[in-house]
Amino acid sequence: MNRPRGDIAAALRQLADNRGLAGQVNGLFVPSIAYGSHQMQWLAGALGGISPLADAAWAVDEPTMGLALLRLAGPRLQAAISGVTLLAAWVDFLNLAEAILRQCPAYSVERLLRNIHRVQQLIEPSMRALSSLEPAQVEAATAALPALMGQLTQEFHSLREGARASMERAGQFIAAAQAIEMLTMVSMLKLSLPRLPPTAPALVGVGLVMGSNGVMMGSQLVVTAEWVELMRRLVRAGVLSAFAVGAAVRIHAGLVLMAQANQALPQGVREALGEGPEVSAIHETGKAGAGMAERPQHHVLPEEFREWFEKRGFNGSMDIDKFCVELEQAHHQAVHGGGNWRLGRTWPREWNQMIMKALRDAELEVGRRLTRNEVLNLVAERMKDYGIPMNFTPWRGR
Structure with a gap:
């Protein structure tokens, strides 16, 4: 978690530099960069709050109390994992905006600003829910994250194609071809996007792809047996929910899995995590889900x-x-x-x-x-x- 967060912080600093996005078109995009920096603050707080709970969990003599303390850290960890994914996607959009301003002068600055603002409006409700660290809100935002990431991927593709089309309409066909090649590189490698096969769509905020043998791999991370075992233990201990693990898998595995209507874990991952109520159950929260008034x-x-x-x-x-x-x-x-x-x-x-x-x-x-x-x-x-x-x-x- 620290390395992706460090990469994002470095990218935001670069964008905020006078030679970056902040230094273009009279600072119109400075609020967008500041929005990303603001998200870094709550992410740091969420991660910082995990350490005292984890330290106390290891120090107490009573094992059940230790486990209860680890469960308290669960919503913070869940929120941080999802928040980093969303923030990485946001930084990808800012990098794309910077590249468009530099390489595609035919693309309207006003139009670009509107598009970036629309993306922020898409991200904001989930960011607000995650930053609350309230378990029910974090769970709901995490469960909805795969669909949101799919929507952001479409927005990213639309923005990139809009830049290409504007250049071609201006008669700058060669420049358009060069620009779209450069924009593709922005979307493929900057922070969170893997090198995908040419026939696959570029996925915003994704570090993994699913291989033919069911093993997830990518330019940044390979999901190992140790990772699966850790997830299994965290789910069964109640620290992370099966929804959280399922959402992470669907995001990192690609849009095909995002489209699953029943939100089930992929079969290979389900088998790896192990069958049982902790993995397969849908957790209802709140009095509406339980069908009764909230307990005191x-x-x-x-x-x-x-x-x-x-x-x-x-x-x-x-x-x-x-x-x-x-x-x-x-x-x-x-x-x-x-x-x-x-x-x-x-x-x-x-x-x-x-x-x-x-x-x-x-x-x-x-x-x-x-x-x-x-x-x-x-x-x-x-x-x-x-x-x-x-x-x-x-x-x-x-």
């Missing part, structure tokens, strides 16, 4: 003691709002001592009272503040005692 969320780290937890390292991607669990209404009432929360708080075994007493007693015993991982280990023990599943979801708010 329970803060396992009581929000009324937010400041106490912040002093022990629960900030940023480890904020206490990340440590919520969906419970059935009856179960939620039970852990809080019944339907009347005021009366429930008088019960010593009520969750908030019990967990804070246990944490404070532990600090008295060791004579110092507990570390974040020590807090998580203790909380994991109590969650098992109360039958609370270690399947965290971010706080939705009231």
Whole structure:
């Protein structure tokens, strides 16, 4: 992930140079370059938030708590993977715009600006959903990404052909032939586009093609058995969804797979990942998909003691709002001592009272503040005692 992100950042810097896209036609395309740089900011934040979760997952003693922490990182990882793919496509369009301005003077600047703006409007809803890092929005944007990439590929081809046609209409046939050859090279190698056979369409943002033996390969990456095994483990652990892996495969395998209406994984990849509910199931999210009202969320780290937890390292991607669990209404009432929360708080075994007493007693015993991982280990023990599943979801708010 770091290498593609570094390549994109370098390309944006080059475009922003006075000799690049930013220095042409009075800076009309500067906002387009700035849009790409803005996406880099949330991508860096998403990736940066994964490290504390992964570090904590390896450090806690309770394996189920470690797995739960890795699952918390899943939406961030999913968003970053999809976001990098979209941003690479956007940079390809900016590179194409720069090439058209330099090589195709007959192509209207106003028309080019409108086309680039239209592409940004296509990308923006998915970028906004991914940058929210909200699991349901990330999942929906990821599932829709193959179709969007197919649409962007068509836009790319249309823009390139429009430049060629404008040159030919101006009577510059030789220049048009030279320009289209150059524009094809822009679309084939700049950042994310592989060298595809001449009969295959150029795919925006794609680094892989599917060979005749079912092995995916490309100019930048070969999907190995180790990659497949990693994906299998991440899917089965619930860190990444089968939708996310399927979307990545369809994008990297080409437009034929993008067109699959049922959004199923390719058979060869399905066999590699392994059969089972984790791979084959369609995951419904939200009350509409489940056919019922959303279940209440329970803060396992009581929000009324937010400041106490912040002093022990629960900030940023480890904020206490990340440590919520969906419970059935009856179960939620039970852990809080019944339907009347005021009366429930008088019960010593009520969750908030019990967990804070246990944490404070532990600090008295060791004579110092507990570390974040020590807090998580203790909380994991109590969650098992109360039958609370270690399947965290971010706080939705009231």
